[in-house]
Amino acid sequence: MRTLREHGQVSRAQLAVHSGLSKATISSLVGDLGQRGLVRAAGTTAGGQGRPGELVELRPASACGVGLDLHVEHVGATVVDLTGEVLLRRQVACDVPGSGPERVLDLLADVLTGVVDDVRARGGWVVGATAAVPGLVDTDGAVVRFAPRLRWREVALRDGLAARTGLALDFFGADNDANLAAVAEQQAGGAAAGLDDFVYLTGDHGVGAGAVSRGELVRGHLGYAGEVGHMMLDPLGPWCSCGRRGCWETQVGLGALLHACASPDDPVRDPALDPDARMALVRARAETGDRRTLDALHQIGTALGAGVAVLVNLFNPAAVVLGGYFAALSEWLVEPVRSEVASRVLAEGAGGATVVASRLGFRAPSTGGAVHALGRVLDDPTVVTMEDHVESTEGMVAP
Ligand SMILES: [Zn+2]
16 A cells, blocks of 8 residues: 555556565455455556556545644644545634533534545545644543643543544544644645654644654654743743743744734634634735734744744754744744744754745644544555445456
């Protein structure tokens, strides 16, 4: 499955070469995958010597992963197909901290059931769902340990969602939102494609880092690494959702930006508005040279750069990817960040680090969740049973 994903359309002979398996084994495996509806015929090899080989490829929408979004102001889902393309998205406004975990899980289960039905209607199969959580997560048990911005402690996502949807326990996973966003930036057409050393920063109400070093996420002893939003950068600074003072996210989180650039009754501060729409309003004001907006962006950019410099000194990344609202407003934020990094990092030339904007924006965490969930079928295609493959056999590969 992974070889097919990497190479696109290939013959059985090429699959044998790439995988190191015998041609007979490959033929048998391709036949099995065809019966599960996961692969299809894709014409024949052109030119070359001997008789043309039949090509096979993944059936893109046959198996899909779902990434679940748990945000302060909404819940949502992103569905990604076998080739990594985004198939559909859903988002529902919700005051998550104010609603409490039980009601939010009800809503999230509804969203999930809806997209599972949609995918089935298109002839596909959802193989799993992974939730992107802005906080500390026990990834083995899919339990939220502590998410200060959501005001959640010890919430068993897997148990709660399985009970509500009737789906199997092992259908569900969870991870920190920055970790999953880093995966998406690397593997789903993001700004970190091809990079083995980079730091992704969520730019939202909370700020967290997904650090990838030598191709692997830096998770730490218990999996809680990356809570950089709670680095104390100003001992006399404002109070943070975590109960401490002067955390970096009180300076550069979405709340800080909105507070600096708009009055309380300004539509920019309306949580019912889609985050992208709110950022479009801020952009429009910056483009027309609105003084308050430009001052706010410069202030945020400088404070962002001071923290990014700490991360560059710590990790020596090839790139720092600015996610969420940082990406939406990157035109005004990247320069002050680069300037702070240039002056604060010990290594010459910032140790080769560049500062770039995410290409996936606010959707990076849930897209990464979907990519993570897809891993189930790539690891073990038998999670899609023969009976699951319900619709037409058009384009099927003969066993
Ligand atoms: Zn804090």
